[in-house]
Amino acid sequence: MENNKMMGVKIQDYASNMESNNYPFFDFSEDKGSLGSMELLGAQDYSPLLDFPLSPHVSGPQTSSVKEPPETKKECSEVTNNNQQPATPNSSSISSASSEVFYDEQNKTVDQAPEHQKTKEQLKAKKTNQKRQREPRFAFMTKSEVDHLEDGYRWRKYGQKAVKNSPFPRSYYRCTSVSCNVKKRVERSFSDPSIVVTTYEGQHTHPSPVMGRSNNFGSVIMSGSAGNYMSQYYRQQHQQVHIDALSSLGFLSSSSSRNATFPQETALLSDYGLLQDVVSSHMFERR
DNA sequence: CGCGTTTGACCGGCGC
């Protein structure tokens, strides 16, 4: 793995970067015990991210026909071939690392009505009236044995599709909470099956049913999708690590041409809601 | 029985 600077990737560049293993992510799977550090495994100096136009679909280079996924079932407890540790959907068993990679700053106009509460006709009518607006999306890569990472929310799977040029399927989940229209997609990296790419869309309108609102970082009402998920995720999976992760991000994006707006760790602890801004703006700042 | 998953069908967007 090369050790270039880590930046974000445009979501449309993501797949192609994955093809060449040039995507940023952290790995602290070697440090499961302390959860105190993470290692940048690979990254590249990616193109600017601030105003990247997120394509409606995450699509990579289309060089071949779709291959049938060899393992398309039970991705919630799937064990990848390069790891023999037992994989369970529980957070305690997850050996993972993550760093968010892209965040859709566009398409801020969101459809607030819960998709799953609409009738077909309503959906149809809506779609005919205007182009479908997407929630802000936020994705990150996780080195994990399990596809569906425990993030404190309850999800219901509503679809699965084979991913073009990848043997691994993509799963579609919706938050089970009523009036919460958050969705997420989970797929495994084609080039590195140990990496799971999770893409969140929308914002939770409720606190985490699992986490509640109290943890080491105090009561949290998330604002902003990225912070919502990332904070939630890190608080649960690596309560200490997220600080290191952000520090690493600061280090990684320490290009001299950028504005240095990375806050102090102490600020992060109190200013929880800015995690997404911290990370996103920080990572996406360079252009 | 309730809830979540599976899976084929369907739909809309998009490129040719």
Added chain:
DNA sequence: GCGCCGGTCAAACGCG
């Protein structure tokens, strides 16, 4: 217009 593709629906099914 047609076909491809990503995303979603919904009935059937599984499980606790």
